[in-house]
Amino acid sequence: MTEINQPTEKENIVTMKSNWKKLGLALGAGILVLGGACALTSCGGGSSSGSSTPPVVIVPSDPNGENVYQPARQYIEATYQDSAKKRAALFQYAKVVEKALADSGDKQLSIQHAEEAGRASECLTYTLGDDVSAAHASYEMKKDLRSIILNTDERNKAYFAYNDQLGGEVFKGTPNSQIATTCDISPATLPN
Amino acid sequence: MKRIIGVMWMFLVWFVPQASAEGTFCRSETGTVVVFGNGIMNTKDDADSSKEVIERNLRSTLTPDEFSKLEFDLAYNESYDLMADLYESLKQRLGQDNVVVSFWRWLGGGDEVPDAVREELLKMATRFDFSTMVGDEDLANHIALYRTSILSGKKVIAVSHSQGNFFANAA
Numbered sequence: 433m434t435e436i437n438q439p440t441e442k443e444n445i446v447t448m449k450s451n452w453k454k455l456g457l458a459l460g461a462g463i464l465v466l467g468g469a470c471a472l473t474s475c476g477g478g479s480s481s482g483s484s485t486p487p488v489v490i491v492p493s494d495p496n497g498e499n500v501y502q503p504a505r506q507y508i509e510a511t512y513q514d515s516a517k518k519r520a521a522l523f524q525y526a527k528v529v530e531k532a533l534a535d536s537g538d539k540q541l542s543i544q545h546a547e548e549a550g551r552a553s554e555c556l557t558y559t560l561g562d563d564v565s566a567a568h569a570s571y572e573m574k575k576d577l578r579s580i581i582l583n584t585d586e587r588n589k590a591y592f593a594y595n596d597q598l599g600g601e602v603f604k605g606t607p608n609s610q611i612a613t614t615c616d617i618s619p620a621t622l623p624n
Numbered sequence: 625m626k627r628i629i630g631v632m633w634m635f636l637v638w639f640v641p642q643a644s645a646e647g648t649f650c651r652s653e654t655g656t657v658v659v660f661g662n663g664i665m666n667t668k669d670d671a672d673s674s675k676e677v678i679e680r681n682l683r684s685t686l687t688p689d690e691f692s693k694l695e696f697d698l699a700y701n702e703s704y705d706l707m708a709d710l711y712e713s714l715k716q717r718l719g720q721d722n723v724v725v726s727f728w729r730w731l732g733g734g735d736e737v738p739d740a741v742r743e744e745l746l747k748m749a750t751r752f753d754f755s756t757m758v759g760d761e762d763l764a765n766h767i768a769l770y771r772t773s774i775l776s777g778k779k780v781i782a783v784s785h786s787q788g789n790f791f792a793n794a795a
Binding site: 546562566588 | 672673676677679680681684692695696700701702703704708711715720725726729732734759762764765766768769
């Protein structure tokens, strides 16, 4: 358990640092420590100190990650800082899984989300390249992200229920000629 | 007798090429559907990935023209609560917090698998009856896919893993 939690926290810190840089809010180390301590001790209510220093929060920077489950968004941004294309494809996948968890009690919605998840997976693989290694890499990326998304007992149970709704269903793949359409955000429009 | 054989030979020589050319004798094929059937305890996400690996492998071995004639579909086979059963059993043995965080990493090979997980998997395997794992209702959609594809003039190739073979055979 600890082996999983520790890297995630480190990644969060990396994300925090990069965002501070981008926002131009690189405060001194001492202020950060004080701010962090303040947040930890819940003294940041703002009523008594009068300080305008906000509590330490992680502010993801990629707008394509809006409405993505926060731990997943932080993980994606920290892990794939160098690729907006990978982030966009993984955000798409994470959003679909989130919908699938929310609607796991409904068979028709589960099937619909499973179709969307299939497209998100195709998009991710398409984003990664044309060869077999892209499909393997896509699988690994989805698998790692899934362990972040399913981080509570309730979410795991919902994921099981979602999969159980899909037994016996048939899912059509996207023809290769239309594979680019599987991405909600075209990779061609992203910088890297 | 010779005359009869001669007439039949004339008929075959004349009719078969004509009919084949017009697509009336043999149904003209418009492509091939490659259907992947997943094994037990595969999530839909994992099955999607397996299908993509098959697709990419074929893409690398066929010509673009040959590859363009293929479609890739997934006939998803459920796991009949086995994954949820494993999850609950492990929670009892290892504690909820441990299992919630590590379950998918164990199954996916991201973390070393504890002995308890191996033991539970072994227990499940010994009491598992594959013969009861092909439900008529589940099979119906698969058969419909095969039938629709064949009736539209396509070949169907079923690629199955583990439990998927039972479904493919039953279909």
